[in-house]
Amino acid sequence: MIQQMILELPHLPALGREDFLVAGCNARAAAWIDRWPEWPGNALAIYGPPGCGKSHLAEAWRSKSGGRLIGPAELTLDAVPDIAGAGAVALDRADEVQEAKALLHLLNLLRQDGGYLLSLSSVAPARWKTPLADLRSRLAAMQAVGIENPDDHLLGAVMLKMLSDRQLRAPQEVIAYLLTRMDRSFAAASALVVCLDSLTAGGRNPLTIPMARAALEHLAQSGEAGA
Template identity: 30%
Template sequence: MDPIQLPLGVRLRDDATFTNFYPGANAVALGYVERICEADADWVENLVYLWGNSGVGRSHLLQAACIRVQDRGDRAVYLPFSIVAEHGIQILDNLELCELVCLDDIQMVVGKPEWEEALFHLFNRLRDAGRHLLIGADASPKKLGIKLADLESRLSMALVFQLQALSDSDKLRALQLRASRRGLQLSDEVGNFILTRGERSMASLFDILEQLDQASLQAQRKLTVPFVKAVLKW
């Protein structure tokens, strides 16, 4: 079955997969999201809410879930409200035709009456159709400031996970996992050097790894501290 057409400006990241996600303290959340994506997931809670600060991996997990469901041949859609809110509430029409709906950055539309009403009706349609809904936000449901009581009641029934930031040792393992998927060998020495000198967010660290991967391929060089210094001009 063809995937749902994503709105202009939205693209699933090729590297947003479950195998590329280093869970750290988020193993339980990862396991539950993976179970939602199974073909026989009717027994699983159909509304799951992931929240946490930027960089903890909620968008990664939502996109990975979409990719997993699409890969098995079913319909799934990823809608980050930070990008798609400008399209208006009609973007929520007919989403109950999807096996899985992933709504990211929901905090961007909460507090707006027309959006809260539209989300409430979408949640009902998805529930009645037996579909699964994954929600991502930067705050817990109680801290979102929802004005519509019915919507607040619906979200109160969600299975909620707060995603935790990775420790420095976990960040090193996450970098090494991503490097190995690219065919790169990232030693503890080089990884710790990058962590010491680079920006702290995982998105920035992965961008650095992407830059080093391309430079390594072009120069046919292994990743060493001197090579990293030269490429990144540190």
């Protein structure tokens, strides 16, 4: 029954820089975004686990810089001049780029023209596998900052924000109940919020501890993050 109820209901998350919750695990990444355009080598790499806030920071930076956000499939050699023409480029899932020459060409063009690159990935650029020695050297020299998994205080605050983005109110005892039983990750928080949103019918039913227990059990049985 629960499986049939779990639907990704439409919502609009708040992605402004002022909406980003800063704590010890992400403070350095947020500080580097705030330092733009004073980036060494005109490039910055932010890496970390899924759901840790990389995309939120990228959107805040894109809004500030007037830049362009692209995915790995969009980065081809033919497309590089047009992409670099934006002057500021955020590259999501940069470690999944298939055309190494295109990435090297983009880095060179942006540096030549005084542009900027914000790279987002799950691991640091120095650990990416690439056949090009020149690209390996550039990636190893790139300013890189990681985001770690959150502590209880930040994880609770993140869940409250995610729920608020969906117009859901969570009693403090429900958040406390979840924090003692869920995986310690942003991905777990996101999976739980999606599940709770569906179980409350988009906020039409109150969020309770039995409902939180049902969400944890569902995620554990389905093999998703969150329990």
